[in-house]
Amino acid sequence: MTFKHQLELTQVGIDFPTPKGPFTALTDVNLRIQKGEFISLIGHSGCGKSTVLNLVAGLNQATTGGVILEGQEVNEPGPERAVVFQNHSLLPWLSAYKNVELAVKQTRSGRSKKEIKDWVEHNLELVHMTHAADKLPSEISGGMKQRVGIARALAMQPKVLLMDEPFGALDALTRAHLQDSVMEIHSKLGNTVIMITHDVDEAVLLSDRIVMMTNGPAATIGEILPIELQRPRNRIELADDAKYNHYRHEVLKFLYEKQRKVESVDSHRKNKQKNASPVTLKTGSDKE
Numbered sequence: 503m504t505f506k507h508q509l510e511l512t513q514v515g516i517d518f519p520t521p522k523g524p525f526t527a528l529t530d531v532n533l534r535i536q537k538g539e540f541i542s543l544i545g546h547s548g549c550g551k552s553t554v555l556n557l558v559a560g561l562n563q564a565t566t567g568g569v570i571l572e573g574q575e576v577n578e579p580g581p582e583r584a585v586v587f588q589n590h591s592l593l594p595w596l597s598a599y600k601n602v603e604l605a606v607k608q609t610r611s612g613r614s615k616k617e618i619k620d621w622v623e624h625n626l627e628l629v630h631m632t633h634a635a636d637k638l639p640s641e642i643s644g645g646m647k648q649r650v651g652i653a654r655a656l657a658m659q660p661k662v663l664l665m666d667e668p669f670g671a672l673d674a675l676t677r678a679h680l681q682d683s684v685m686e687i688h689s690k691l692g693n694t695v696i697m698i699t700h701d702v703d704e705a706v707l708l709s710d711r712i713v714m715m716t717n718g719p720a721a722t723i724g725e726i727l728p729i730e731l732q733r734p735r736n737r738i739e740l741a742d743d744a745k746y747n748h749y750r751h752e753v754l755k756f757l758y759e760k761q762r763k764v765e766s767v768d769s770h771r772k773n774k775q776k777n778a779s780p781v782t783l784k785t786g787s788d789k790e
């Protein structure tokens with residue numbers, strides 16, 4: 503069965519209970535995503551990007567409205583919506599190969615040993631990690647760990663790949679290599695991707711549409727910017743491309759003029775039981 507929109511978020515609102523009463527994180531979030539689209543979520547720290555992603559992952563419940571994936575309401579986590587976090591979250595006592603194999607065994611039961619082996623190897627190859635298949639997470643770099651995390655997610659053959667600042671903890675060069683790998687994989691597999699990023703260049707380079715969120719509380723979608731740049735995209739050629747720079751400017755304008763962040767983000771940081779996220783938005787000029 504084909505769906506006009508693979509994923510639909512309709513009138514989504516989320517209130518979190520807090521000691522001071524309900525905190526409205528999101529309100530009236532409406533988004534329709536087609537199969538194979540690459541969507542980036544961008545917005546100031548604490549606006550609600552992870553809340554949206556976790557909702558699609560089935561880790562958060564909507565207070566109003568809801569999420570429909572291919573005609574089915576999303577209420578809980580499932581292998582058709584794999585998540586890649588900023589901090590890879592590999593099991594430290596298992597090799598790269600075994601980490602991916604575990605996910606395959608959980609989602610592809612009934613396969614023969616040979617089929618499982620081939621599938622694990624295929625996914626490690628996709629992220630260019632065949633050479634380090636037998637290494638433990640402690641024996642490989644941050645970028646390599648993130649590659650294994652992506653292989654593990656892809657091995658589950660998700661309909662939607664959810665990535666929460668997947669490259670946030672990486673240095674600029676490693677980040678660029680991984681962005682190129684993700685573009686290559688996306689063109690090969692055609693998964694739908696929703697990615698949170700703080701990096702304006704990353705959003706423009708990778709996305710079909712950039713979803714820009716207003717500041718919270720009661721955050722919502724402020725604007726959606728379609729990125730009509732031909733694929734495959736080459737970062738060097740695009741650096742001087744007028745259209746690319748126009749898109750980049752539009753995102754910066756939204757973030758720094760229309761949604762200027764005035765209040766401190768410290769209280770949000772303390773509230774969140776999440777670590778290692780960059781506090782400020784990164785742009786092309788302030789990347790590490």
Ligand SMILES: Nc1ncnc2c1ncn2[C@@H]1O[C@H](COP(=O)(O)OP(=O)(O)OP(=O)(O)O)[C@@H](O)[C@H]1O
Pocket residue numbers: 518519520525527545546547548549550551552553554718770773774779
């Ligand atoms: N479980 C929760 N209980 C109460 N408040 C929450 C909960 N989860 C998130 N919030 C609040 O909801 C708002 C949105 O948080 P969220 O983590 O989605 O923001 P974000 O845009 O992903 O932030 P960042 O860019 O810093 O990662 C914040 O004010 C946060 O403190």
